[in-house]
Amino acid sequence: MTAPARTRTSAELIEAEEPVLAHNYHPLPVVVSGAEGTWVEDVEGRRYLDMLAGYSALNFGHRHPALIEAAHRQLDRLTLTSRAFHNDKLAGFAERLAALTGQDMVLPMNTGAEAVESGIKVARKWAYEVKGVPADRATIVVAADNFHGRTTTIVSFSTDETARSGFGPFTPGFKVVPYNDLAALEAAVDETTAAVLIEPIQGEAGVIIPDEGYLTGVRELTRRAGCLFVADEIQSGLGRTGRTLAVEHEGVVPDVLLLGKALGGGIVPVSAVVGSRDVLGVLRPGEHGSTFGGNPLAAAVGTAVVELLETGEFQRRAEELGTVLREGLSELVGKGVVGFRARGLWAGVDVDPAIGTGREISERLMREGVLAKDTHGSTIRLAPPLTITEEELRSALGSLEKALAG
Structure with missing residues (x-):
């Protein structure tokens, strides 16, 4: 009889990762093997209080019973159809997420970076078809010290050299201004501006909170200039700041919201672009998509997340x-x-x-x-x-x- 394989220690597992995993992260030397609620456990059985929550992906803790139940229930029925067909979970998810955020339409994606990329595409399409910006001239104004993801387009407007160095050539069409500076923002906005894309609170920069009135000023400026206000609420949204959305602290309603992380309940990656019909309505079949975006499992878990927030x-x-x-x-x-x-x-x-x-x-x-x-x-x-x-x-x-x- 073959003896059962010996469980490797934390040190052995960390060492085993070294030659086979790309070194794009530098994790703390802890190897998590189980979790419940606010606590995680390593392979030796040591328990730790989780004060990071997966960068807000675990807003409801590890393995929240309502979310696990929703996932199990859906796993027994249907997990993926692609968007070639309809599925019976997507309409309900979109309806409830739109209602929760006070918006009209939902574009379901998977990761936060996908939501940002999708938001950029939508803003540009809107600029050409609705605002009348000449072809290939649309610009998007962003803030210094931003973090919106790590795709090549997104790092093109990052000011973090670690994220940028060695990954050029970079995508044009972005203007970077200081965060929390309305005068600089106003100076950068012109007739080519499709959108202002900012985080209501800059997370990766160190939880940088703008002055009271900044978000209101961004909303007023974009409305006056005839461009979109796109708020990246991937980390700040879905309950983290004491409101469903961080923009609610100033009573502001952006044209487009980018959501992710907590939307998947720490179970599956779920993200979304949520916005007005006038904006998301510019997309037509074949112009954008995702095989996994809006899949039944993601929609079921996302709906359960919305249900928790509705309370x-x-x-x-x-x-x-x-x-x-x-x-x-x-x-x-x-x-x-x-x-x-x-x-x-x-x-x-x-x-x-x-x-x-x-x-x-x-x-x-x-x-x-x-x-x-x-x-x-x-x-x-x-x-x-x-x-x-x-x-x-x-x-x-x-x-x-x-x-x-x-």
Whole structure:
């Protein structure tokens, strides 16, 4: 009888990845083998509190019962038809997502980058067919320090040299202006502008929150200039900031919303471009598509995600626990934290560089049983599942205090 294969240790699995996986990530040295709610477990059985939530892809925690049930139910019936045929789950998903976001139409895709690419194509098509921009002259204005994905077109308007270097030639048609600067934005918009594409809160840059009135100003400017306001809510949307959408903090309604991450409930990749009929109506059969976009499994899980958000429970939790997060971080200012920015259950925490880099602080947190992730320099991001309890959140803040103390 053949003996069962020995389970490899975390160290062995990390070592085994080295020669066979492209080195496009530098993960923390933890190998997750199971998860439930706000907790994950590694192959040795050590438990960690997840304070990253898959960059907001796990807003409802790991394996939320309602989402798992929806996935299981659909797995037993139908998973993929392609868009060559209709399926019985897509209409309901689109109806409910449009209603949740206050928009008319939905273009279902898979990944966040696909949603951004699709939004760019739609904006350009609209500019030519509706606004009357001359062929191949459309421009899109974006913000410096943006993060919208890593395709070649998207990195063409990134200001992060790590994302850009070695990947040219770059796609033309983009103007980059400083974030949170309405005067610079107005100066960049002209008769060729198809859209202004921004994140309501810049996540990868360190959870950068614009001044009050900035989003309102973007909305007014784009309306006055006759171009589209496209809001990338892939990280900031679907409950993370204490509202269904981050733009709701200023009561703003963009022409186009880009959604992803949490829309798939941490189970399958689901993204969408959601917008007005006047904008998404420019697409006709054959001009854009995706084999997996809007597949029955994704639509079933996405519908279950929308159902959770329709209750308002998770938005309220993010707002209420966001107060606990901000108060806890305020107490750490001067104790290793030099500053932070937070909205809802999302924070960028700037650590004194004398204490360590963001990576080093994240590794110390890991040893304390908490998983978080660094971004630029000595900044770490905190974005726990919206299902986290107050006790768990306070425990994580206590672990951060210990990590800062060394």
